[in-house]
Amino acid sequence: MRSKIPSFIMIPSTLSIIMFMFYVFLGYNYIGHPITISFFVTVTILLFILDTIDDLIFRRKIKFLTEKEKRAIFEENEGNYFFKLYQFIFDDPKKINNQGVKKIDHGFDGIIELDNKLPMWWIHLFFLTIIFSFIYFFSYLFTDFSNPYKEYEIAYKKQLEEIEIFEKKKPQITIENAFFDKKFVDSGKILFEENCATCHKSDGSGNIGPNLTDDYWINIVDKNLYKNIFSIIWNGSQNNPTMRAFGKSGEIKGNDIQKISSYVYFINKKSKKPIKYKEPQGKKIMDWN
Ligand code: HEC
Incomplete structure (x- = not known):
């Protein structure tokens, strides 16, 4: 079976996550750097081209398969990746799972409640916040990340350096141009x-x-x-x-x-x-x- 997520999405996303971890735990911040951005753009374009070539080869190959095999493969790969992603995230889950919506009968008031499933994007966001809270908690405990005292110290040192540079650059008064004020x-x-x-x-x-x-x-x-x-x-x-x-x-x-x-x-x-x-x-x- 062919991979569902195209590599030009999979690989840059993985790289971004790794870079984010580096930033959080080790303090390396390369995210906004021009080299990083051009690297990402190049990698994405190259992978996109590779994916397209791969797709062409795949289409060639299946010509030699039987009708039945072909249909099975097409059914499995039907639709564009982005369309499927959209369906997966936003569509009514019952349409995807074919389960139908569960009904809850209140009985006493004659109202029937539809127990809709939570949408995928909501559930994923929820898990993401849990994962993120762990990352944040441990990085707060063990690294300088988002520690206000450390941030203050760094900012203070930077300020002092800037003042020193400013003082050095500032032209000093000499006996020639000194005046009373x-x-x-x-x-x-x-x-x-x-x-x-x-x-x-x-x-x-x-x-x-x-x-x-x-x-x-x-x-x-x-x-x-x-x-x-x-x-x-x-x-x-x-x-x-x-x-x-x-x-x-x-x-x-x-x-x-x-x-x-x-x-x-x-x-x-x-x-x-x-x-x-x-x-x-x-x-x-x-x-x-
Ligand atoms: C360690 C002690 C000491 C310090 C500190 C000192 N001075 Fe003096 N200052 C003297 C002495 C002693 C004289 C007299 C020099 C002489 O006899 O020529 C003097 C002379 C002067 C004179 C000339 C007075 C005159 O009648 O010729 C001025 C003006 C002066 N000081 C200003 C200052 C200023 C401004 C500072 C601070 C930046 C300062 N001094 C720091 C000891 C000091």
């Missing part, structure tokens, strides 16, 4: 407290390092106050290595130095000064650009 003051303050407050105090009034809120400066490397600040943070102090080169060493990125410089500039220009501060160091400079 009041909107940087708040974020600059936070960065100052993290990186500088140990030596300058968080209000900039000075500790190991000098008071940054007065008009006295040890280091004068630029005519512009803001650029002078930026430059010292970038290059460090030429005469005291305690004030290290935060920018040059890569410890703080240019964009952050712009924010810190904006904070230092802001507290230096502010008329309200800290009550307690370190005694003046360096030269008094009033005529900044």
